[in-house]
Amino acid sequence: METDTHPLTRQAALARLEDFVPLAGAAYASGRNLDHGAGRHDAVSRLSAAIARRVVSEREVLAPVLARHGDQAQAFVREVFWRSYFKGWLESRPQIWQHWLGALDRIDARLAQDDAFAARHMAAIRGETGIDCFDHWMHELAATGYLHNWARMQVASIWIFTLDLPWELGARHFLSSLIDGDAASNTLSWRWVAGLHTPGKAYLADATRIARMTGGRFAPTGLATRARIPDGPPHPAAAPAREVAAPAPDAPTMVWITPEDCALETEPELAAMPVVAIAVIDAGTRADRIATDDALARAAAHWRVPACRVAGPEALAARAVEAGARQVATGRIAVGHRLDSLIAVRGALRRSAIALAEHDRAWDRAIRPHATRGFFALRDHLPNLLALAGLEPPQ
Ligand SMILES: Cc1cc2nc3c(=O)[nH]c(=O)nc-3n(C[C@H](O)[C@H](O)[C@H](O)COP(=O)(O)OP(=O)(O)OC[C@H]3O[C@@H](n4cnc5c(N)ncnc54)[C@H](O)[C@@H]3O)c2cc1C
Numbered sequence: 177m178e179t180d181t182h183p184l185t186r187q188a189a190l191a192r193l194e195d196f197v198p199l200a201g202a203a204y205a206s207g208r209n210l211d212h213g214a215g216r217h218d219a220v221s222r223l224s225a226a227i228a229r230r231v232v233s234e235r236e237v238l239a240p241v242l243a244r245h246g247d248q249a250q251a252f253v254r255e256v257f258w259r260s261y262f263k264g265w266l267e268s269r270p271q272i273w274q275h276w277l278g279a280l281d282r283i284d285a286r287l288a289q290d291d292a293f294a295a296r297h298m299a300a301i302r303g304e305t306g307i308d309c310f311d312h313w314m315h316e317l318a319a320t321g322y323l324h325n326w327a328r329m330q331v332a333s334i335w336i337f338t339l340d341l342p343w344e345l346g347a348r349h350f351l352s353s354l355i356d357g358d359a360a361s362n363t364l365s366w367r368w369v370a371g372l373h374t375p376g377k378a379y380l381a382d383a384t385r386i387a388r389m390t391g392g393r394f395a396p397t398g399l400a401t402r403a404r405i406p407d408g409p410p411h412p413a414a415a416p417a418r419e420v421a422a423p424a425p426d427a428p429t430m431v432w433i434t435p436e437d438c439a440l441e442t443e444p445e446l447a448a449m450p451v452v453a454i455a456v457i458d459a460g461t462r463a464d465r466i467a468t469d470d471a472l473a474r475a476a477a478h479w480r481v482p483a484c485r486v487a488g489p490e491a492l493a494a495r496a497v498e499a500g501a502r503q504v505a506t507g508r509i510a511v512g513h514r515l516d517s518l519i520a521v522r523g524a525l526r527r528s529a530i531a532l533a534e535h536d537r538a539w540d541r542a543i544r545p546h547a548t549r550g551f552f553a554l555r556d557h558l559p560n561l562l563a564l565a566g567l568e569p570p571q
Contacts, residue, residue, distance in 0.1 A: 181215075182225040182322055182355050184463055185470040186439060189226035193237060196221045200252045201245030208251065211324045211390050214316045220324065221252075224356035227259065229467045230437040230507065234260060234539055235565050242562070247570040253558065255325075259361055261554050263510055263540065264547025266360040267417035270511045275409070276363055279344045300339055301349055309386050309394035310334045321355035321463070326389060332369040333381035337400035343370040355463050359512025371405035374550060378403035414548035420534035423505035427531070428452045430501035431475055432492060432521075435464040436514055437507020437535070438471035441478035446505065446535055451475075453499035454483035455492055457521075489524035496530045503531040508540065539565060 183189040199219065207219035226232050234256050241249045266272060287294045299305050303314030313327045323331065328350070335346040347366040351357045364373055371378030380403045383396045423429060423446065430453040431440055440446050454475045456468045476483035482499075486492050496504050504525055509515045525532050542564050546557045559569035 181217075181320075182222050184225055184229070184231060184355075184466040186226075186231050186474060187470075189223060189232045190236075192221070192223060192226075193232065193240065196223070197240045197244055200241040201248035205248070205251035208255070209326045209389060211327050213390075213393065214320055217322070217324055222322070224259075224358075225322075225463060226467075227256075228356045228358040228361075229435045229464070230439055230537075231467055231470070233439065233442070233537070235567065238562070238565075238567055242567055242570065245570075246568075250570045253562070253570060254555070257543075257554065257558060257561075258551065259358075260539065260543045261547045261551050262360040262364040263358075264417075264544040264554075266364060266511045267544055268414040268548045269412050270418070270515075271412045272367070273359060273363060273511050276344055276347065279342070280348060283342050283344055296339065297341060297345060300335060300341055300346075305339060307334060307338065307396050307398065309390065309396050310339075312394065317350075317353050321353060323354070328365065329369060329379055330381045330386060332366055333379050333403075334396075334399060336370050336406065337378070337380060337403050338398065343367065343372075343406060357461075360510060367408075370408075371403060372408045375410070376405065378405050417544055420508055420536055421531065423449060423533035423535055424503060424531075425449060427502040428500055429533075430455060430496040430499055430504045430530075431479070432456070432504045432506040433468055433471045433475060434506055434509065434514060435460055435467055436509050437537070438467050439474070440471075440505075440507055440535060441475050443535060443537065447478070449479075449505070451479035451481055452501050453481055453495060454479065455495050456483075456485050457489070457492055458485050458487055489521040492521060493524040493528040493530060496525070497528050501530060503533050505533045505535060508534040508536040 183192045200221070204219065210219060223232065223237060227234065227237060238253060238256055241252055287297060301314065303311035305311055310331060313323055313331050317323050332343070332346055335341050336343050343366045347363055350366070351359070351362045354362070367373040369379045381399055383399050386394055386396055427450070429449050429451050431451050433440065433454065433456045454472060456472055472483045484495065486495055492504070509518050522532055542561055543554070546554045562569040
């Protein structure tokens with residue numbers, strides 16, 4: 177895992193952003209799809225691990241890019257909005273996440289019984305399929321925790337249409353291997369490639385295009401020439417996102433930092449709250465630990481109160497009681513594994529008569545209502561959404 181090239185601390189992420197800003201205009205628009213290979217992904221920001229954990233926010237990333245490039249920033253702005261779009265879309269259809277978990281249970285049962293299927297799956301994960309680009313990218317993913325967006329599209333497409341493996345298994349492998357692993361962007365990107373997000377429209381990898389976009393580094397053979405879209409139920413109707421209780425501004429508060437939002441102290445609504453303690457539950461990946469360690473230190477310096485790691489939900493509640501908190505405030509937990517485990521925290525806090533409050537960022541609140549259909553429906557609102565965030569829209 178290359179944490180120095182995929183920053184996880186705020187200082188490193190802001191430094192990376194500053195270096196990248198000059199490249200985020202026309203150079204990004206023309207070069208962002210070219211995969212130059214591991215260690216040479218300089219045409220893209222490599223900020224996803226930080227953005228996914230809100231070490232830096234979408235707004236913070238877009239502000240200097242728009243200020244420097246104006247309408248030349250359109251391509252970069254659009255990509256950042258893809259992230260917000262997927263996040264909003266999954267909030268309006270959490271069943272898609274639950275269906276995915278249910279499908280994995282069924283596929284795991286098949287893996288346990290069907291040796292040939294299990295062997296094909298293992299060969300894909302290990303990068304031993306004989307398809308040069310695919311094997312290379314799977315090794316790159318294992319070694320670095322990162323793949324260029326365009327490479328992710330090729331890998332997912334080959335996984336589904338050439339190797340004939342369930343998209344659900346590929347999504348699980350990516351989510352656990354990527355340093356920027358994110359429930360919404362990952363699950364919905366896999367579904368997009370499979371032809372399940374935009375019904376009937378799949379992404380088919382093409383050998384000639386792969387050779388061209390990788391500067392001739394690969395010449396894959398035997399790729400599927402037809403996309404057989406997997407079966408799947410139609411999209412459930414969009415529903416309003418889960419309601420959360422906002423932090424009460426005057427209550428003695430323990431801030432609970434999760435990898436969902438690692439810069440709560442930068443939020444104006446929270447910055448002046450009467451915070452009595454700060455805590456992180458020990459869980460997650462090594463990257464989560466680096467990001468939350470940095471977040472703990474920043475929060476402690478901002479609110480000038482003790483900050484610690486605790487073992488689990490019960491210890492979190494005990495720490496809040498000990499510190500005299502009346503509420504625990506955290507960043508809004510989006511649909512995904514962390515939301516699935518929120519129930520244990522909620523129960524522990526309830527038993528200690530401590531309220532749980534989730535801070536919903538203005539950015540997410542503004543975008544969510546426009547993210548329930550296709551991306552193009554959201555795109556029409558970009559100028560207004562940027563203006564709402566105090567940013568100058570590209571012309
Ligand atoms: C199959 C597949 C799985 C993916 N899984 C994830 C994932 O788990 N986590 C994740 O953050 N992204 C995921 N993506 C989206 C995209 O590949 C990464 O966000 C991007 O490659 C990160 O590199 P970067 O920061 O250099 O991006 P840049 O090109 O510099 O883009 C800037 C930011 O915009 C956002 N972004 C860019 N492209 C996309 C996109 N296509 N979809 C959504 N957001 C985007 C990211 O936050 C990114 O940091 C996936 C894409 C595919 C095709």
